[in-house]
Amino acid sequence: xxGAPRLSRAALPxxxxxxxxxxxxxxxxxxxxxxxxxxxxxADDAAGWxxxxxxxxxxxxxxxxxxxxxxxxxxxxxxxxxxxxLIGSIVAAHPGDEVxxxxxxxxxxxxxxxxxxxxxxxxxxxxxxxLDLGDTETLADIALxxxxxxxxxxxxxxxxxxxAAPATALGRLLLGLCARREAGAPxxxxxxxxxxxxxxxxxxxxxxxxxxxxxxxLAAWLPRGASFVSTSVDRITPRLDPDDRPAIAAATGWDDxxxxxxxxxxxxxxxxxxxxGRPRWESxxxxxxxxxAPWEARKLWMLNxxxxxxxxxxxxxxxxxxxxxxxxxxxxAAVDRIWDEAAAQLETVETVxxxxxxxxxxxxxxxxxxxxxxxxxxxxxxxxxxxxxxLAERSAARPAAGCAAAIAAWIAAEAPDADPRDALRELxxxxxxxxxxxxxxxGALAASAPSGxxxxx
Numbered sequence: 264x265x266g267a268p269r270l271s272r273a274a275l276p277x278x279x280x281x282x283x284x285x286x287x288x289x290x291x292x293x294x295x296x297x298x299x300x301x302x303x304x305x306a307d308d309a310a311g312w313x314x315x316x317x318x319x320x321x322x323x324x325x326x327x328x329x330x331x332x333x334x335x336x337x338x339x340x341x342x343x344x345x346x347x348x349l350i351g352s353i354v355a356a357h358p359g360d361e362v363x364x365x366x367x368x369x370x371x372x373x374x375x376x377x378x379x380x381x382x383x384x385x386x387x388x389x390x391x392x393x394l395d396l397g398d399t400e401t402l403a404d405i406a407l408x409x410x411x412x413x414x415x416x417x418x419x420x421x422x423x424x425x426x427a428a429p430a431t432a433l434g435r436l437l438l439g440l441c442a443r444r445e446a447g448a449p450x451x452x453x454x455x456x457x458x459x460x461x462x463x464x465x466x467x468x469x470x471x472x473x474x475x476x477x478x479x480x481l482a483a484w485l486p487r488g489a490s491f492v493s494t495s496v497d498r499i500t501p502r503l504d505p506d507d508r509p510a511i512a513a514a515t516g517w518d519d520x521x522x523x524x525x526x527x528x529x530x531x532x533x534x535x536x537x538x539x540g541r542p543r544w545e546s547x548x549x550x551x552x553x554x555x556a557p558w559e560a561r562k563l564w565m566l567n568x569x570x571x572x573x574x575x576x577x578x579x580x581x582x583x584x585x586x587x588x589x590x591x592x593x594x595x596a597a598v599d600r601i602w603d604e605a606a607a608q609l610e611t612v613e614t615v616x617x618x619x620x621x622x623x624x625x626x627x628x629x630x631x632x633x634x635x636x637x638x639x640x641x642x643x644x645x646x647x648x649x650x651x652x653x654l655a656e657r658s659a660a661r662p663a664a665g666c667a668a669a670i671a672a673w674i675a676a677e678a679p680d681a682d683p684r685d686a687l688r689e690l691x692x693x694x695x696x697x698x699x700x701x702x703x704x705x706g707a708l709a710a711s712a713p714s715g716x717x718x719x720x
Contacts, residue, residue, distance in 0.1 A: 284315045284354060294498070301337060301529065301547075302531055305547035306543045317361070325356040335522055336517070340629050341526075341627070359435065380457060383647060393472065408437060437481075451489050455492075460560065495561075497566060534553060557609060560609060561614065565605050565606070567644070571649060575641065576711070597669070603665060638676070641673060652666050653670070657697055670690065
């Protein structure tokens with residue numbers, strides 16, 4: 264829709280002036296805007312917390328959002344209709360390779376937080392969960408940062424110094440922290456918001472290893488310069504359909520070039536220290552806990568695990584979206600089996616109501632959550648979302664048949680010609696050595712041969 268009105272920041276619900284940048288975000292995308300930016304906008308102290316967001320590899324998201332002064336429409340898409348809201352907590356948007364802006368922002372003593380949504384694959388971890396030093400881009404970033412640290416007394420380029428952008432998110436994060444070290448800025452809390460178990464600890468280990476490879480003194484400084492917060496994040500945020508933008512413009516009177524659609528449900532659980540302060544996210548519904556492990560496991564194994572199963576098995580049965588696949592009786596039964604197995608490992612958190620809520624969310628036909636979107640990076644997702652439950656079930660001397668069916672669906676979709684044990688070995692050598700589980704997996708593969716959309720999986 265052309266000719267629709269532009270929006271001024273003066274129209275935002277928080278008062279002028281624009282909030283100061285106190286949060287840096289790496290990985291600007293739809294999920295960040297439906298989740299962390301939404302929570303920040305809804306905090307009762309939102310006027311004091313602005314976000315400077317940097318994209319990953321593609322600069323387009325920043326360019327479009329920058330043209331709108333960071334303002335965008337969030338559409339909460341419930342089963343009975345849409346609710347529209349303007350979000351203005353992102354006050355600066357940059358392509359990820361704008362190194363000058365990255366360093367300038369990280370140097371600011373006002374910055375207290377760094378959040379990340381870079382996807383599981385963006386952490387560049389090996390099968391052991393540690394930083395993959397065989398990754399070519401990680402090695403290139405280590406070399407780049409080593410040259411930078413060697414060439415300056417403080418470990419970061421001085422203002423005006425030219426530097427190529429690190430290719431990886433961790434490389435950019437470490438470069439920014441080097442800049443804070445040089446500037447003598449206060450410590451920051453680093454808050455990863457991706458679906459990795461104990462993501463704060465995982466990131467701390469990976470970043471410390473990278474820092475050690477760059478310069479041991481930098482690694483020794485890291486605990487003084489940053490804390491690492493673990494999180495569990497949850498809000499289904501599908502990609503826009505072609506008809507969404509015109510419909511949103513018609514409903515709101517503003518031709519937003521980059522709206523975001525999300526389900527009404529949102530959840531955020533955090534555990535860790537914030538040495539330089541944080542927004543009052545709890546006033547927007549976030550929870551702060553001492554032990555995040557059971558919360559993140561519940562979300563990762565039940566919501567994300569079911570998504571991974573549906574993304575692997577659904578397309579072969581003619582389904583395109585989560586709602587379509589979940590309505591298939593055979594796939595619904597398969598989801599129930601992995602939910603049963605996950606719930607057996609989650610004795611310290613509530614799972615009955617959570618499972619009921621998941622079923623309602625999955626069945627919402629107005630959230631067009633495409634299976635192809637979920638299937639991206641599927642190997643990493645299966646390893647993180649399905650394998651831990653399978654290992655726990657086998658340790659309890661149970662067959663883990665639901666997990667085996669999920670892994671079989673992934674093998675059938677991604678490696679149909681591979682020997683099942685070899686494919687399994689890429690996910691978990693321990694499961695590949697478990698003869699009973701391998702037999703269960705082979706049986707699940709035999710049972711998952713292509714069939715009609717209502718046949719049992």
